[in-house]
Amino acid sequence: MAEEIRNAEMRSSPASTTKSRFLWPSVLRWIPSSTDHILAAEKRLLSLVKTPYVQEKVNIGSGPPGSKVRWFRSKSDEPRFINTVTFDAKDDSPTLVMVHGYGASQGFFFRNFDALASRFRVIAIDQLGWGGSSRPDFTCKSTEETEAWFIDSFEEWRKAKNLSNFILLGHSFGGYVAAKYALKHPDHVQHLILVGPAGFSSESNASESLIRFRATWKGAILNHLWESNFTPQKIIRGIGPWGPNLVRKYTSARFGTYTTGDTLTDEESKLLTDYAYHTLAAKASGELCLKYIFSFGAFARMPLLHSASEWKVPTTFVYGYQDWMNYEGAQEARKRMEVPCEIIRVPQAGHFVFIDNANGFHSAVLYACRKYLSPDANAELLPEGLTSA
Numbered sequence: 001m002a003e004e005i006r007n008a009e010m011r012s013s014p015a016s017t018t019k020s021r022f023l024w025p026s027v028l029r030w031i032p033s034s035t036d037h038i039l040a041a042e043k044r045l046l047s048l049v050k051t052p053y054v055q056e057k058v059n060i061g062s063g064p065p066g067s068k069v070r071w072f073r074s075k076s077d078e079p080r081f082i083n084t085v086t087f088d089a090k091d092d093s094p095t096l097v098m099v100h101g102y103g104a105s106q107g108f109f110f111r112n113f114d115a116l117a118s119r120f121r122v123i124a125i126d127q128l129g130w131g132g133s134s135r136p137d138f139t140c141k142s143t144e145e146t147e148a149w150f151i152d153s154f155e156e157w158r159k160a161k162n163l164s165n166f167i168l169l170g171h172s173f174g175g176y177v178a179a180k181y182a183l184k185h186p187d188h189v190q191h192l193i194l195v196g197p198a199g200f201s202s203e204s205n206a207s208e209s210l211i212r213f214r215a216t217w218k219g220a221i222l223n224h225l226w227e228s229n230f231t232p233q234k235i236i237r238g239i240g241p242w243g244p245n246l247v248r249k250y251t252s253a254r255f256g257t258y259t260t261g262d263t264l265t266d267e268e269s270k271l272l273t274d275y276a277y278h279t280l281a282a283k284a285s286g287e288l289c290l291k292y293i294f295s296f297g298a299f300a301r302m303p304l305l306h307s308a309s310e311w312k313v314p315t316t317f318v319y320g321y322q323d324w325m326n327y328e329g330a331q332e333a334r335k336r337m338e339v340p341c342e343i344i345r346v347p348q349a350g351h352f353v354f355i356d357n358a359n360g361f362h363s364a365v366l367y368a369c370r371k372y373l374s375p376d377a378n379a380e381l382l383p384e385g386l387t388s389a
Helices: 002-012 018-023 035-046 113-117 143-161 173-184 208-214 217-227 232-238 240-254 266-281 286-293 304-310 328-336 358-368
Strands: 053-061 080-087 095-099 121-125 166-171 189-195 315-320 341-346
Touching (some): 035 080, 035 266, 053 143, 080 143, 095 173, 113 358, 143 173, 143 286, 173 189, 173 304, 217 286, 232 240, 232 266, 341 358
Parallel strands (some): 095 121, 095 166, 189 315
Antiparallel strands (some): 053 080
16 A cells, blocks of 8 residues: 555656655655645645535547547547536526636635635636646647647536536636637627736837846847746746745745735635645646746737727626736726726736735726626725725
């Protein structure tokens, strides 16, 4: 039995070899990570949530090696699945599907599930190649293929869950995917909520300071690393046993910067750090989308702004006051959109507005969805503290 456990541990560690496993002192050994580690860390993190939920691996199908279906282009023919959590709700509650951003996963919404599940049937997913979902080999070679990887796999998930009308919320890169999905499949989405969405600006909108920086040798090196698909996750994997400490420093610093005073507790910080580490250190898959979707500087190669006139779903944008994603891109898009559009800003919050100011975020979401929650939606006023842009 001990030998089986040791062998399983070695298989789950992406940077270990048999030789190094036995010769290196324990402090230098790489820390194993895998889908099982992620799901275990997710369970620990979600123990903070009081609302009962069901976790499931939603099968989105399988295909043989060499299949033309983009997310099946892999050496393995095993079925792919989307890690999904569904929270208890009243039978007549509207459905809210939540999609995480780049470098994150559905557990990052842990501070929001209780409040939102009191009004919605909340379903949160890990996108394909992220979190506790399948991590097939990433073989996309273009922006179009990469978008299809996320959009089409999400559509297969929707079919498997038998969903037809739902409110779709996406954060950051998840907002980009949600918007692209709604453009392709508008009949399934009642309302779109984009939280600090990425992908509205193109390289032509780059600031003069960024243009000057890119012309320097430092900028050239960073641009080369970007185009070589050198992701932040590679650093986490590469430093092995020091990875958790680096992630801890990031979560402690990042989620204590813009908060309203309701900062992460020691337990929240510990559980989130553990969860985030395993999602970052596991096999590279969806993270490799970065260079195909964005150019250096996080400018979209196929900006959402260019398709704003084709929008068919009512949309609400939500930004933290200190969000590094500029809400002016949403304002420009609104000018071109022919569907209802609101832009809400939440004070004392940055890019992770749902962690920084959870109560403000909840108020923004409830206001955005007032049509589905209140019989007298037109009489509702923007909640105090929030501002409309």
